[in-house]
Amino acid sequence: MSTVAIVRCESYDQIAVDAAVHEACLLANMPNVAGKTILLKPNILSDAKEDRSITTNSQVVRSMVRLLKEQGAKRILIGDSPGLQKPSFLPKACGIYEVCTQEGAEWVDFTKQPRLTSIPYTHGKQLPLASILDEVDMVFSLPKFKTHQLMYTTGAVKNLFGLVPNLYKSPCHVQFPTREQFAALMVGIATVVKPSFSLMDGIIGMEGPGPANGRPRHVGLLLASCDALALDYAQATIMGYEPKSIPIIAEGLRRSLGSAPTVYPALDARQLILPDFLRIEMDKKTRFFHSLIIPFLVGKYVRWKVKRERKAPVFLPDPCIQCRKCIDICPANALTMEHKRIIIDPSVCIRCYCCHEVCPASAIAVDEVITS
């Protein structure tokens, strides 16, 4: 039985957020944290100002820390590892580092001596994961309510990919090029990490071309669950998707990572569907085909299919600030800069959209958004 507690919270006023987080966590049967060491994993895709709605809002993180202290947690750690993070990275712009210093939580660096870990459902893939996992009793996933250009939504399960330190992440797109293969990797990581609890910041989410270049969308909700997959299922429902069409949810259900929500003790996601939410367009023609035969396809044929079905990003010269972040993150080495313009080699591009995620200037367009 998977319980997802959804409560209203209309603004980031700290008193209101404290009350809503308290209500959501207790309704969702948050585990007993007394005497435990807890790792909080917010979504800090890039350390951007909070009005861009890229990161889990610091007020939500602050309320979570306060609740854990009130419930007797021994030690509270907070960490994430954005793709282009330097080891000295501190999330100051988004306000989460300030939460650490003011509320007595500790910021942890995931790049320190990560441990190589076998990831299930990936044909023997090993990936480095943050070694802090060995020291904590529980991991709490704190995702943001957002769309995702590649995976349609990002949520409590996908958020755990941040436990793979910085530049180890983007090469995964080369080895797992289809959405289904990448979903299996995400479910495998969540299976290893076993998050004990998830709290999603859906007060102001993101719609359109997320997870970094969409537009903020007031949703006015907090979602909480002990089942990360059920929480993502509820989010997809509210966004207007058929949840089982989201590759991570489909794969998670298939692998028994979690289940569809069976109990909504407060608001019901099915009554909260946003009719005008800007979603990422689904690959309807090939989804069924992929679900049947992708596991049996390898190599060049898969890459050919991906290129045929997904569009390469388009680089817009006017907003580009020539920061080169797209070049640094591109796992396929498909990008160069010539005369202050980014040039893409579409024959090399694997359509992972990592460049789109890290671009700070909305200078990369990916044409896959619809209004429902």
Ligand code: SF4
């Ligand atoms: S150009 Fe962008 S979408 Fe293409 S492979 Fe590089 S990072 Fe991925």
Ligand code: SF4
């Ligand atoms: S990341 Fe964006 S702004 Fe930076 S160089 Fe690439 S396209 Fe230009």
